[in-house]
Amino acid sequence: MLTAKFDQLVNQLRVLPGVGQKSAQRMALHLLTKKRPQGIALAHALDDAMRGIKECQRCHSLSDEEVCPLCQDPRRDDSQLCVVETAADVMAIEQTANYRGRYFVLGGHLSPIDGISADDLNIDQLVRYVTQSPIDELILATGTTVEGQTTAHFISEAVGRHVKKVTRLAQGVPMGGELEYLDSMTLGQALQNRSFL
């Protein structure tokens, strides 16, 4: 609209999730008029991350090195392995500070409708992981969508015999949840899985 370089920047900003034409323009103008040095720093951080961040050879999460800090950390519990769909899930669980075991990232969930089969996920690598290292507990922390649950069952079948026990995340009422607004599936699960006070 104003200049070729500006249009180029606006177009490229639209690759960011949730950013449309208007937000991209607003971002570009904000950086250009008020934050040029920060804009240049962002460009460098982006380039550095896109070229430098690899997949961890062990857990398939994101890493600057061949093996990620979580896999390298000697203080973590080798007997527990938490299987998640994406690196974002690793971050979410780490933020709870409630888990000290290892992770394994599948790279998605089974979804025949999108053409994602077991071969597209890191399931062979997971089988190799659990056969090479002795694991007591495999925690299935895939999503509670139909695809996530199907994936959990598939993994349980594939690797369950190599580990002592297979668990999955509790399903129930979320913190701060009002019962009257909760869907009946979740409420039903919460009732079924009720525990002693």
Next chain:
Amino acid sequence: MLTAKFDQLVNQLRVLPGVGQKSAQRMALHLLTKKRPQGIALAHALDDAMRGIKECQRCHSLSDEEVCPLCQDPRRDDSQLCVVETAADVMAIEQTANYRGRYFVLGGHLSPIDGISADDLNIDQLVRYVTQSPIDELILATGTTVEGQTTAHFISEAVGRHVKKVTRLAQGVPMGGELEYLDSMTLGQALQNRSFL
């Protein structure tokens, strides 16, 4: 959280307007897992724009060259000059396709509370512009905030004698506006400035 390069990217993404920690993480993970080449292209476009885009020597809008395409365009009407606060306003007016004159960007509005006085805006440059080129109509298109209106009056005083007429944007009911939800100031202005059908 996951890797140093990742944290760096998340921190830098937060410079974008409206992007907090969670959105920045989501953006970084989206680019890393699905759009690496586009992420690298974005980094290049950003760096290119931040280093390459200058202020137009004539209208003070954004430009790749010393003088911007709008100032260079021989088909535009030299007798009209539209004074706006920012380059974003130039884009907004260009998108209406209702104006074929020239622009002048002030670089903000007068705001004593933020310490922005006439010296911080391109007012001297505007006086020079209108004294060097003969202009019939100066259109004041600053915002309808108190600061924008004050700025408009200040400019009218400063350069009004060098031009044939000074106009400002019409104030009234916006398109698609329901009268009952409109503030009384705007409705009052719309009533005062009513026109023949």
